[in-house]
Amino acid sequence: MSVRAKFRCRSVETYGPNAQQRTYRFGAVADDGIPENQRYARYTPIGELSISVDNPDVVFEPGKCYYLDFTPAED
Secondary structure (H helix, E strand, C coil): CCEEEEEEEEEEEEECHHHCEEEEEEEECCCCCCHHHHHHHHHCCCCEEEEEECCCCCCCCCCCEEEEEECCCCC
């Protein structure tokens, strides 16, 4: 079973030497009248995600939406 959610990047916090380390905060999309967002909001009405990265190639833009896929992993 796999599950796909749609999240919007709400903020980015930089820290560490040269502000290379970042913490991104995401929230589940809301029903804003866009048909796809209405579908996701119906099944994932509330959700938050916070991730910290130290990789300059990983960049998320505040205000932009991203899909988040959950797929079972083997132990």
